[in-house]
Amino acid sequence: MTAPARSNRNVLRRVVGFLGEYPLIVAGLLLFFVFAAIQPHFITGSNVVNILIQASVLLIAGTGATFIVMTGGIDLSVGALMFLGAAILSSTLFGVLPPLVALLLVPIVTMIFGSLNGLAVAYAGVPAMIVTLASLQVFRGIGGHVTEQRSFIIPDGLRVAGEGNWLGIPAPIVIAAIVVILGAYVLRRTRLGRFVQAVGSSRSAAANAGLPVGWVLVAVYAIGGLLAGVAMVVQLGRLGAVQPTLDSGFELTVITAVVLGGTSLDGGRGGVIGTALGALILTIVENGLVLTGASPYIFDIVRGVVLLAALLTSGAPRRLLSWIKRDREEVLDTPLNGPSLH
Amino acid sequence: MKRVSLPTGMKWLTELTMLPVLLLLILAFAVFAPNILNPVNISNVLSQSAVVAIAAIGATFVILTGGIDLSVGSTISAGGVTAAAVMGWTGSVALGILAGLVVGALAGLVIGVLITRLNLVPFVVTLAGLFAIGGTTLLLSNGATIGPIPPSITGFGIALVAGIPAPVILAVVLFAVMQLLLTWTTWGRRVILVGANREAARVSGINVRGVETSVYVVAGLFSAIAGVLMTINLYGANATMGSSQLLNVIGAVVLGGTSLFGGRGSVVRTAIGVLVLGFLANGMNLLGLESYDQQAVTGAVILAAACIDAILHRRRR
């Protein structure tokens, strides 16, 4: 994100504009230096690499979730879907496949299950929250059935995505970077990305304009499922084992990262880079709290406060300006994390 | 479905689409596990469902306005832990219960004010509430279970009044009161109106923010009542005991057929939803299903019901 070194005024202006829109990003950077001051070890190169590795799974899953939220949807099933992806590797069928094929099948299977969410949202017209709240239970139940709730060890051949080192960079960081950049590109520069934005801004307007709304919805849940699988491949590689409660509650962390990154839950406004920054801030906070020896109980409180602060400060300069300029009541009636003001 | 015309205020009776499903479900289970019809078993299912039922009453009002409350599990724990702690300090059961309910209502008030006065999205505010309320309860209780509570109150969970478990009577009374408030009072009609058409409600002079704030206070209060009841059932409370209730509570409201878009639904419908979930869990236990299979079936039932409901009411939106 700190690309202004390229002395491109346009980029600089957009960066400053973005930071002004989301002061929490600035706060996150400040936080980084505060932790660095308290605990000198925090700022070492190896710890920064550490933070990036620890954020990788959240970065990948968060990218997928951003697509879904951009359409005005939500995915509460992502943690369960990831567990289901891992569970599939435990079945005997996959023991006989070559490692690379088995690993590739994980995101394919999670993509198929993810697109089932999309079908229910798009064609039955059930709110995404209900669909994914129910499918959370279905996915975790199936995963539990497949594994019989036993934990299992991942053989070394399947751990490349977690343990590999490509061009001197740990594989999780490489994969997360590729996913984030690709995700941002698709959302901003491709037809699918524009469709996603249009469906999120107004589903009926998009339908009236002749956009394939149903397919766009299925596509974003498929992307969410695909990336949940990719995230799991990385996580499996890092952990080397699967436990029955793996990633339960992870969906809330993912949504927190998305909201923190400034993507509107009503859809239409936001982006992958914001989510990536949100994911990094969450990881920095957790890592910093552990390193400074804070009570393990305090993380949830901090997470809640950070989330509220992000909501309250998003677009603060713009809101302040218009508050001064225009009628106060009118500004207050504009939802903060609501429909686009542009 | 509307061949019989009923007086206004009784219309909700015609909308109990899940009632036949509930009866079919019980009958289907009865074929394979006859003891589901055993009076003791039925009485047990009812009293086991009381906690979810009470929390779901509050959630129904929030959802009727088109909102959502993800903090219900955390507030259940917070209310229960507060009640147990105050009972321990003062030795007074009444003070403990009161303290628990006040904490719940206050948590709801803060959430409601944040949502309405600062125009924040309910989903995110209550998600932050889930973390903040749960985390604070965990920190203050240091992860420990607070209890045992005074024996004078633990009897309530198993007490029988005219053969009916006391928690069931409590739940039924609360359901009746809240359904009456919903259908017969101005406030209740405003809740529906705000959910059905926020703009129209405002134009017609309704204090939309006030109505919306009030439903979150109701939700906080009922979550806390559920938390206190859970504490009584379990002789003690801790910070994580409510965390798995979110799925049950929202699942029950949805199963009952209250629309997540707001404006359509009722408390009685939620009661049916609670019973469907209760008998489903009980029946699967009696059949000896593995817990992971139970989870998958429960999710599938909620999904199927939501799909049917959405398709039935498609033209309404």
Added chain:
Amino acid sequence: MKLRSTLGIAIGTLAIVGMLAGCSTATTSKPVGASEKDKLTIGVSFDLLNDIRNAELDAIKAAAKAKGDTIDFVSADQDAQKQASQIQDLIQSKSVDAVIVIAVNSDQIASSVALAKAKSVPFIAIDRAIADAGNVTFQITGDPIADGGLAAKEALAASGDRTIIQLVGALTDQNAVGRRDGFTKEIEAGGGTVAAQVPTDWDLTKALDGTANALQANPAINTIFIPSDYLLPSVESALKAAGRLAPVGDPKHVFLVTIDGDPNGCKAIEAKLLDSDVVTPIGQFGVQAIDAAHVAHSGKKPSPATAAVPGFVINQANQASESSKTWGCAS
């Protein structure tokens, strides 16, 4: 439009009916005849299912089979309210002759204990000690404090000064707290240094990230205490990432000691990755619990009413003789 709606409803209904039909095939049989009064139906309620719980369940089933008993099993997914409901169903709707319980929470199980007492159903607690032990028919658990102490002695027996990372399980679980306290006490008495405590909440990811952070902050680490075998893969991954994973005997080797004695632990000992494991005697839980159910059913009181069985150590030196007694090595 109308056709599509009807179709949707039909499919939904079919799905529900199909699922219910599917349920029926899983019905447990109850072959208890009136003539076989000493063959019991025993309800078993666990806090959750995982490797250790599956092994404990297998131990109970094996012991029950030997006596001709029938087991009716439920799992509460770590929800105390759900466990109370399930035990109520077992006692009142399924009329089991006894219940064997691993409590989700040692305090909140009290209401189920009271119900069992009121209905004169023997209540047998295993694995996790419960607060209201006075009203329990029989209780058999491990001894978490002794087990933690045993693990500490293993670490202290290794040559040289010990600089230790101590992983801690969920702080709401008294087995985790007991293991932590037993380890800490013995280490302090023996002159070791706990350089970092890593809270894990029994979660693999937290264990991995926490151990990685602690290894970075303290390069002098030469010992890691892992309070349950199933966190071992996380620790190995963290060591591997830090370039410090080496087999026993290598000068780079970090001394690893765990508790449980599960299959992963057993394999790691064989592979010379793990130095010591304190084995929980799970087989005994099953046999003694079933015995107690029969004693109580015949109207007598099991004596003693509570038993805390400390674990035993399997390590690189004694694995040949001890592996046959270790439950994780059996499978």
